[in-house]
Each structure stands twice: as C-alpha cells, then as structure tokens.
Amino acid sequence: MLRRYILNKTNTFINYRYASQSMLQSTIDDKLGIATLVMNKPPVNSLNLEFLEEIKSQLTQFKNDKIRGMILTSDLQKIFCAGLDITEFSNPNPERLSKICTTFQDTWLALYLTQFPTVAVINGHSPAGGCLLAMSCDYRVMVGPNYTIGLNETKLGIVAPKWFQDCMVAVIGQRKAEVSLTTGKMYTTDQALQIGLVDESVPDVDNAINKGIQFLNNFQKISPWAYKMTKDIRRQPTVQWLIDNKQKDLDFVVKSMMSPNVQKSIGLYLQSLKK
Numbered sequence: 128m129l130r131r132y133i134l135n136k137t138n139t140f141i142n143y144r145y146a147s148q149s150m151l152q153s154t155i156d157d158k159l160g161i162a163t164l165v166m167n168k169p170p171v172n173s174l175n176l177e178f179l180e181e182i183k184s185q186l187t188q189f190k191n192d193k194i195r196g197m198i199l200t201s202d203l204q205k206i207f208c209a210g211l212d213i214t215e216f217s218n219p220n221p222e223r224l225s226k227i228c229t230t231f232q233d234t235w236l237a238l239y240l241t242q243f244p245t246v247a248v249i250n251g252h253s254p255a256g257g258c259l260l261a262m263s264c265d266y267r268v269m270v271g272p273n274y275t276i277g278l279n280e281t282k283l284g285i286v287a288p289k290w291f292q293d294c295m296v297a298v299i300g301q302r303k304a305e306v307s308l309t310t311g312k313m314y315t316t317d318q319a320l321q322i323g324l325v326d327e328s329v330p331d332v333d334n335a336i337n338k339g340i341q342f343l344n345n346f347q348k349i350s351p352w353a354y355k356m357t358k359d360i361r362r363q364p365t366v367q368w369l370i371d372n373k374q375k376d377l378d379f380v381v382k383s384m385m386s387p388n389v390q391k392s393i394g395l396y397l398q399s400l401k402k
C-alpha cells in the first residue's frame with residue numbers, strides 16, 4: 128500500500144527492485160536521489176538474523192548507489208518495527224545468538240553513520256530495536272496519535288546494550304533517557320514529540336512521507352562531504368564505545384541471555400504476547 132503511494136506520488140522511480148524474499152523493498156527516485164527502504168516482514172517486522180542481514184546489505188548497496196537521502200518506513204498496518212525477534216532469545220543457540228548480535232551491531236553502525244541523510248517515517252508501533260532504528264536516522268516523523276515508541280527492554284527483564292542507551296541519550300539527553308530506559312517507558316506519538324524522541328507528529332502516512340521528503344530537500348544545497356564530516360564529528364562519541372568494545376558487548380549479551388532468570392522473564396513475556 129505504502130509502496131504504491133510512494134510510486135504514484137513521484138512517478139519518477141526508475142530503479143525499483145525487491146531485495147531477496149521481499150522482506151525489504153527498496154526504491155530509488157533517480158531525479159531526487161532519494162531511496163525508500165520499506166520493511167515488510169509480517170506480522171510485526173521483527174528483526175531476526177536474516178532480516179538484519181538484508182537491511183545491512185541494502186544499506187551497503189545504497190552507499191554504492193550514491194543516493195542523496197533515504198526514508199526508512201514500514202509496509203505493515205500499525206507496526207513500524209517490533210524490535211528484535213524475541214523468539215531468537217528464547218532458549219537460544221549461542222552460535223546463532225552471537226551472529227544476530229554481531230549483525231545487529233554492524234547494521235546499527237552502518238545506519239547510524241550513513242553518508243547520506245536519513246528519515247524514519249514511523250507509521251506504527253516502534254518498541255525496542257524498532258525505536259533504535261528510528262533513533263539512528265537523522266530525522267523522525269511519527270504518525271499519530273495512536274502509536275507508541277520507546278526502549279522497553281527492562282519490561283522484558285533484559286538490558287538494552289550500552290549503544291542503544293547512548294543512542295537514546297544523544298537524541299533526548301541524559302536525564303530523560305535514564306528515566307525512559309530504567310522504566311522501559313513506551314511513549315505515545317504526542318509524548319514522544321514532547322520529549323524530543325521524534326521531530327514531527329503528523330496524522331497520516333502521506334503527510335509523514337511529505338515531511339520526510341521536505342527534510343531531505345534541505346540537503347540539496349549542502350555539500351555531501353560537509354554533511355558527512357559534520358555528522359561523523361557529532362556521532363563519533365556515540366559509536367566509539369561500540370567500535371572499541373564489540374566483543375565485550377557481545378559477551379555480555381550472550382552471557383546474560385543464557386542466564387536462567389533472563390530466560391524465565393523472556394518466556395513469561397512471550398506468553399503474555401501470545402495472550
């Protein structure tokens with residue numbers, strides 16, 4: 128649905144291709160140089176290993192395509208992205224869990240440090256890893272008023288990795304992030320706007336895409352080099368810890384995920400979702 132809207136709207140997409148298995152659809156408007164990356168993994172765009180690998184590889188492809196901007200959004204009704212696939216955490220195979228973690232680390236670094244500006248059009252709920260994807264973009268437009276966004280990991284009895292937390296601090300500041308993270312709070316669109324977790328709130332997805340394109344148009348007269356250098360300087364403090372501590376981060380997650388207490392919490396949370 129969203130895909131059709133975007134295509135109708137610009138009518139100029141010459142490069143319209145599906146990534147493998149169609150979990151991810153990418154289009155490039157050659158005239159504007161704007162790519163749209165649409166997540167389409169029903170029911171909730173949960174991030175499992177294969178989906179993360181697709182996102183990472185599409186970001187690399189966009190880098191090679193030398194696009195001027197990207198919109199990240201979802202083709203699902205009511206869901207932007209439900210975060211990491213929780214079933215991957217329940218009695219996990221340690222080898223696969225390590226792969227997921229490493230792939231997520233790399234996907235985040237690729238998204239957070241893109242050489243082109245990015246906009247998240249948050250057209251549905253966006254908990255945990257979904258919120259992280261949105262926060263990693265340069266700008267966030269959220270459809271309201273009925274959706275929610277936030278890092279809710281403590282509600283699952285798990286700990287958001289340091290780089291999730293640092294990413295949130297970079298967006299909303301230390302104090303608000305601390306309260307938000309420890310309480311695992313999910314914010315409505317209006318609340319998210321109020322605390323600066325999103326930049327704009329709009330009533331529907333058409334408006335959201337328009338706002339995203341308007342934001343990206345700001346860069347038409349900005350040198351891509353000046354943009355990228357400025358972004359790197361701004362974002363370097365947030366990424367440096369992960370770059371220096373990838374293994375330590377991985378060991379912490381794998382070890383804590385394997386603990387009986389965490390496994391119990393995850394089992395209960397999964398059950399509550401099924402209800």
Ligand SMILES: CC/C=C\C/C=C\CCC/C=C/CC(=O)SCCNC(=O)CCNC(=O)[C@H](O)C(C)(C)COP(=O)(O)OP(=O)(O)OC[C@H]1O[C@@H](n2cnc3c(N)ncnc32)[C@H](O)[C@@H]1OP(=O)(O)O
Nearest residue numbers: 173209210211212213228231252255256376377380400401
């Ligand atoms: C080294 C470090 C590197 C990497 C990091 C790796 C690990 C770090 C560990 C800690 C970090 C974790 C980050 C996360 O992202 S954890 C995921 C947290 N996500 C959630 O809590 C979302 C839970 N889901 C919901 O709140 C709702 O489902 C949602 C609001 C998204 C949608 O609600 P709706 O009513 O529309 O649908 P549901 O009926 O609830 O769901 C439909 C089916 O989808 C299943 N579901 C939902 N979310 C997930 C998910 N995240 N993973 C897997 N499956 C999910 C749900 O159970 C339903 O299934 P069925 O009942 O239909 O079988």
